[in-house]
Amino acid sequence: MAKNSTSSTTVPDTAWLGRGRHLGPEPERDVRRNLIALKAAGVLDDFLDLDPVEAARSTVLHPRDEAADPGPTARRLFEARWRVADDITVRAQLTTYEPESRRKGDEGVGWILAAEAEHAWDVHWPSPATMFWPDSDQIPWDRDAVANLRLRTPNHLPKDDDELRHLLRECSRQSWFVHVVVHEAMTPDVRGQRPVSEWLPPSLRHRVVEHRGTPEQAQIADFAMKRELNVRMPRGGAVVLPTTPPGSWYDADRYTVRTVFLDGSEPAELLDRIREFAALPQPLPADAEQALTRLRRGWHLLTPQEELVHAQAMVAQYAEALDAMTTSRDLYKEAAEAAHAALAEASGGPGAAILPGPRPVKPEASPLSSLTKAFGRLRGPNK
Incomplete structure (x- = not known):
């Protein structure tokens, strides 16, 4: 100590x-x-x-x-x-x-x-x-x-x-x-x-x-x-x-x-x-x-009701994170499309250079994967 x-x-x-x-x-x-x-x-x-x-x-x-x-x-x-x-x-x-x-x-x-x-x-x-x-x-x-x-x-x-x-x-x-x-x-x-x-x-x-x-x-x-x-x-x-x-x-x-x-x-x-x-x-x-x-x-000994409340809080937390990720993706896509349109207009035709679009999300970083890992932490000797 x-x-x-x-x-x-x-x-x-x-x-x-x-x-x-x-x-x-x-x-x-x-x-x-x-x-x-x-x-x-x-x-x-x-x-x-x-x-x-x-x-x-x-x-x-x-x-x-x-x-x-x-x-x-x-x-x-x-x-x-x-x-x-x-x-x-x-x-x-x-x-x-x-x-x-x-x-x-x-x-x-x-x-x-x-x-x-x-x-x-x-x-x-x-x-x-x-x-x-x-x-x-x-x-x-x-x-x-x-x-x-x-x-x-x-x-x-x-x-x-x-x-x-x-x-x-x-x-x-x-x-x-x-x-x-x-x-x-x-x-x-x-x-x-x-x-x-x-x-x-x-x-x-x-x-x-x-x-x-x-x-x-x-x-x-x-x-x-x-x-x-x-x-x-x-x-x-x-x-x-x-x-x-x-x-x-x-x-x-x-x-x-x-x-x-x-x-x-x-x-x-x-x-x-x-x-x-x-x-x-x-x-x-x-x-x-x-x-x-x-x-x-660092408490482990949850009652069934506390486990339910905790699980609901985790679902809400990861739902918010998923919503934020989706919103961020949509905003990025809109910004990329607007940039393409502006560049095409400035260059005088559709033959302008194409900007790279949004990168695909890696499977291991998907919201579903994060949510699965989060629920895995709930497993314990008293679950």
């Missing part, structure tokens, strides 16, 4: 985006099993399992579109379609990637997930992550691509000041997820070790990375966060971290919670701040913009 950078646009309110790592031996097998099970249960309308090279070549909506190419390190591409709420259709693509390098920290198989609904996304809808990945702690798919942080369990902050600052810098600049730091006023018991994400709505649950600072890390965490991100870490409280550069709407005081009781009770104020932060316009990373473009322009 290409290195991440931030574009000037924001994430559309219809989209759900995620990027992470799977640390297990056979990630594609885990995806296939989950897709098969969910389709059998009626959760999914349908899904496809595609080789990325062939998928790019056989793109239905935009043939030979470079935007549909997931890149040379792509291993596999999966598409799934399901419905939520009042028959709102959601389309999603999951692409798995080879690690960028073999150095420590890059182990595992990378993945990018882009989902888009027909209407604005509702956080109470099912998480797209669990449509592809099993919602089980036994399957290690839930690692952020940044520093291998877990999505579904608290991650303890590094004790070294330099490591901590480096981590905060990476998370704010490169991660696609919402990052929350919680400071433990005292070491919590088992109930207090529950991740905050357990109380979040389904579609937000897999978009949050939770960091935990131990009681003795209050000062070091506060100093590092103040220096790197210009936010403070309240003792026994929490803060939702900004992105870098921070949006104009980000207010450090607004997204700082002074007290969080880690006793197993629901941290209502912190949850409200996370939901509020996630609902605001977020910068769209360049890699995420490319994934969203591939989803929109």
